[in-house]
Amino acid sequence: MEWIFKLTNYLIGTCLASHAALICDRWDDGNFIFTRSRCSFCHTELCLLDELPIFSYFWLHGKCRYCHNFIPPKLVVIEIIGGFAFISFDFSKLLDILTAIFVFSLLLAAICDYDQMEFYLIMILPAVILALWQSPKIFSYQLFDFIQLIPVLITLIYYSLTKKLGFGDFLIYLTLALYFNPEFANHVFLFGALFSLTHFLLDETLRSTTSAIAFVPDIFLGLIVQLLLR
Ligand SMILES: [Zn+2]
Incomplete structure (x- = not known):
């Protein structure tokens, strides 16, 4: 059933x-x-x-x-x-309802980013609050978790400061890493990057443009894959 x-x-x-x-x-x-x-x-x-x-x-x-x-x-x-x-959610469990709220706020950001090439940070406020609530988990991280988290975090901060990536993308990575775990966040971004690469290769107009492309919709697709594989 x-x-x-x-x-x-x-x-x-x-x-x-x-x-x-x-x-x-x-x-x-x-x-x-x-x-x-x-x-x-x-x-x-x-x-x-x-x-x-x-x-x-x-x-x-x-x-x-x-x-x-x-x-x-x-x-x-x-x-x-x-x-x-x-x-994959069980809506009779509080934690799953909270995770659904987390996912919904990222969905808002993904749709807005797709439409306008940017999103309002307030859209992901529920995800940020839930990530802060789960952040004490960081004290139980093993060495492997830090090895997964820190290089990606430094790379994203670098890309964010050099304007190759929006601050919002960095914030989304951080909320995913804190709410789920660094490995989950890395897999979401890896799949997101693969979806972006696929779009880039399939869409000729995208290849000929030098303007920015919306990354949050692809991150969201990566999130769906990870939620289904969980
Ligand atoms: Zn009508």
Whole structure:
């Protein structure tokens, strides 16, 4: 029966991802807690049936029910991918709920970074607070943990100071290392770098540009892989 459990978590995850996309979309208005989603073209408030993650998109053939404009496929991609981030949690356990909050705040940063090439540090405040709460774990680290943590930390500080990487990326590494452990954070960043490299090789426009590329979405994909492998 484990697949029912996982499917339920996936569906919860798609709803959370859908809401994360809504929060990022309305971030500047600050109007995202009690309002319904609206079509970004005709601004009609969507009914509950139009808001079902993934399903509504395909049911409505990717178009708004009212004005028939195409809904950005980005939204359904966020729902499909975001759902996987929450599969492995047991929502009856407090620690897993807190980890889900941690993951949700990084999802906000990933979506915002994808849209705007930067994210608001306040988005990852829940992750930072949870990481600080778990930080006393550092006193039980073995030598191997420090060997895993310190070289990567120094490298990221160097890249952050030389503006090759955003300060936010460094902060995300630190929160992952403190909340989970340095090995987990290193694997997340390793997979994140592999996803970035893949994007870079597959996307010709990306290769021809000299401007910065958003790294947090790839870090988030790396996080999903690590959460599923845990
Ligand atoms: Zn519309």
